[in-house]
Amino acid sequence: MASKITSSSTAEYFSKNLQQVGFSSGTKAVLTTLKEAVDNSLDACEDAGILPEIHIEIEKVAAGAHKNMDQIRVKVTDNGPGLSAEDVPHVFGEYLASSKFGRGRCSRGQQGIGISAATTWAQVTSAHGARVITKTPKMKQAFKCEVEVDIKKNVGVVKEKSNINWDRESGVSCEFIFDGRMQLNGDAGILTYLLGTSLVNPHLKLTYKINDEKPVTLDRVSEELIEIPESVSPHPHTMKLGEFLAHGTLYGKSTLATFLKTGFSRVNEATFSDLTKLGVKKAWFKEPVSSLSQAEMKTVFGALQEAKLMAPSTRSVLSIGEDALSKSIRRLGEVDFFSVLSRKPTICDAKPVSVEVAIARLRDSKNEADDPVELLRFANRVPLQFDKGACAILKSIESINWKSYGLNQPKRSIPTGPYVIAVSVVSPFIKFKNASKETIDASDELVAELRLALMQAGQRLARFVNKERREFDLEKKRAHIEQFGPILIEGIGRITGAPRTRLDKATEGLMKILGRDEAAAEDALAHASAKQKEMVKKLDQYDESDFNNTEDDDNDSDDSDVEA
Numbered sequence: 056m057a058s059k060i061t062s063s064s065t066a067e068y069f070s071k072n073l074q075q076v077g078f079s080s081g082t083k084a085v086l087t088t089l090k091e092a093v094d095n096s097l098d099a100c101e102d103a104g105i106l107p108e109i110h111i112e113i114e115k116v117a118a119g120a121h122k123n124m125d126q127i128r129v130k131v132t133d134n135g136p137g138l139s140a141e142d143v144p145h146v147f148g149e150y151l152a153s154s155k156f157g158r159g160r161c162s163r164g165q166q167g168i169g170i171s172a173a174t175t176w177a178q179v180t181s182a183h184g185a186r187v188i189t190k191t192p193k194m195k196q197a198f199k200c201e202v203e204v205d206i207k208k209n210v211g212v213v214k215e216k217s218n219i220n221w222d223r224e225s226g227v228s229c230e231f232i233f234d235g236r237m238q239l240n241g242d243a244g245i246l247t248y249l250l251g252t253s254l255v256n257p258h259l260k261l262t263y264k265i266n267d268e269k270p271v272t273l274d275r276v277s278e279e280l281i282e283i284p285e286s287v288s289p290h291p292h293t294m295k296l297g298e299f300l301a302h303g304t305l306y307g308k309s310t311l312a313t314f315l316k317t318g319f320s321r322v323n324e325a326t327f328s329d330l331t332k333l334g335v336k337k338a339w340f341k342e343p344v345s346s347l348s349q350a351e352m353k354t355v356f357g358a359l360q361e362a363k364l365m366a367p368s369t370r371s372v373l374s375i376g377e378d379a380l381s382k383s384i385r386r387l388g389e390v391d392f393f394s395v396l397s398r399k400p401t402i403c404d405a406k407p408v409s410v411e412v413a414i415a416r417l418r419d420s421k422n423e424a425d426d427p428v429e430l431l432r433f434a435n436r437v438p439l440q441f442d443k444g445a446c447a448i449l450k451s452i453e454s455i456n457w458k459s460y461g462l463n464q465p466k467r468s469i470p471t472g473p474y475v476i477a478v479s480v481v482s483p484f485i486k487f488k489n490a491s492k493e494t495i496d497a498s499d500e501l502v503a504e505l506r507l508a509l510m511q512a513g514q515r516l517a518r519f520v521n522k523e524r525r526e527f528d529l530e531k532k533r534a535h536i537e538q539f540g541p542i543l544i545e546g547i548g549r550i551t552g553a554p555r556t557r558l559d560k561a562t563e564g565l566m567k568i569l570g571r572d573e574a575a576a577e578d579a580l581a582h583a584s585a586k587q588k589e590m591v592k593k594l595d596q597y598d599e600s601d602f603n604n605t606e607d608d609d610n611d612s613d614d615s616d617v618e619a
């Protein structure tokens with residue numbers, strides 16, 4: 056007899072598969088919890104038109120309940136619109152409860168899984184759910200509680216409710232205590248995440264306190280609210296058959312014609328005559344979607360894929376912008392010079408996408424000359440910190456000849472030196488390789504677009520690097536002449552029998568030519584420090600044209616890679 060078939064709730068599925076949504080190790084558990092809470096805070100602020108101010112506390116509290124784990128506390132507080140008390144159990148304790156699902160906007164959250172997974176992890180490792188405080192502008196007092204996920208039923212259970220006074224108009228604070236491991240630096244580091252988040256969110260004011268360290272504030276560098284473009288209807292070429300059929304169920308009684316015209320972008324009456332040539336019967340257009348058989352719907356889907364449609368609009372894509380990135384990049388540390396590049400939104404794999412690149416050389420970088428550059432990857436303004444090997448961004452970087460832009464690079468690998476290369480991909484439809492959204496699928500079209508952005512940023516950078524390298528080469532030549540010139544003069548003197556005074560004069564003349572006499576050296580030093588001050592001043596009052604003017608005559612980069 057076949058064994059009994061049972062079904063499980065969504066919460067049951069995720070509680071057994073938390074590794075799929077970012078909880079596969081202690082280090083990842085800390086980063087994922089932090090990231091899910093911060094993502095939600097930023098999304099909520101942007102949706103409500105509020106400049107985000109986020110406060111983060113992370114500390115090791117005690118030894119963990121599990122081997123090789125510590126008990127970690129993560130608390131994230133925002134100044135967003137807040138949640139009503141009724142919404143709290145749905146948000147923190149129920150999977151697939153979301154205000155963002157399938158809405159086709161460039162928000163960080165998409166699925167309605169993130170924060171419930173963080174609650175579940177806390178619950179299974181420390182027997183406590185999420186501790187939440189929330190207040191909307193309408194509420195007189197804030198609502199405080201602990202939320203757990205009822206794993207069997209996929210519903211949130213609220214415990215220890217109280218009303219408290221809270222010194223803010225609105226916002227949400229959520230605290231999780233769970234088993235994890237804290238890593239500060241490196242690819243999977245908390246500081247890497249925080250700095251990365253501040254780079255791509257110039258409008259964010261971030262304060263963080265880690266263990267007993269003093270709190271650190273990264274002030275916002277832009278007062279401008281991010282305008283999230285409105286979503287557009289899905290383009291048929293971005294859909295799979297299953298999604299198309301599911302989309303159709305929303306239009307049940309409407310006719311096929313209405314479904315196609317209002318449910319999709321770039322489909323109109325003119326498309327219908329193409330569809331009829333591709334197997335769709337004319338009569339179907341007047342029939343309700345629900346009366347069409349699955350085979351007929353499959354024919355419609357197939358014809359739509361074949362039909363020539365205008366490419367999707369790029370209107371729904373958000374860009375950070377070169378100006379904002381240029382200001383933000385200085386929050387990464389002391390920057391010697393930098394180059395930023397914001398490509399116009401374009402279409403890759405039938406989906407609108409915007410690619411932006413920032414490259415900076417850091418004065419206080421911990422990188423040695425042979426260490427790989429620090430790579431920061433972003434998808435919809437969220438740092439990606441794991442599984443970079445298969446990511447479209449890394450693949451594109453490795454495929455470029457960085458030597459032509461003045462950087463060192465081991466063969467077909469990531470370049471080296473005290474640089475940061477930050478690459479941001481923004482799209483309402485990013486194709487990730489996994490549910491935990493850590494790696495962007497490396498399609499040929501996206502890699503080509505990324506390469507273009509990287510190469511253009513590389514050209515801009517090359518101006519600085521090449522100039523500096525030429526100065527260094529010149530100095531090396533001078534040092535060489537300085538060392539061997541006097542030996543040569545002595546030798547010639549011996550052969551010609553010239554008097555000592557003549558030889559001393561010749562040596563003095565040589566030093567003058569090389570710029571090695573004291574007065575000249577002092578002059579040069581004064582000139583150099585004045586130049587440096589000027590440069591720092593320029594960095595402080597950033598003017599795009601000073602750094603990124605492609606029209607600049609002083610373009611001595613090798614552009615061969617772009618034409619390739």
Ligand SMILES: Nc1ncnc2c1ncn2[C@@H]1O[C@H](COP(=O)(O)OP(=O)(O)OP(=O)(O)O)[C@@H](O)[C@H]1O
Pocket residue numbers: 091094095096099133135136137138146152153154155156163164165166167168169170171227
């Ligand atoms: N700090 C917050 N302020 C206001 N609303 C919030 C906040 N956190 C979560 N929400 C609401 O709760 C919903 C669920 O959050 P959750 O993180 O589970 O899913 P999501 O962000 O929609 O998608 P994803 O699973 O990709 O993170 C959000 O869609 C949002 O409406």
Ligand SMILES: [Mg+2]
Pocket residue numbers: 091094095163164165167168169170
């Ligand atoms: Mg979320």
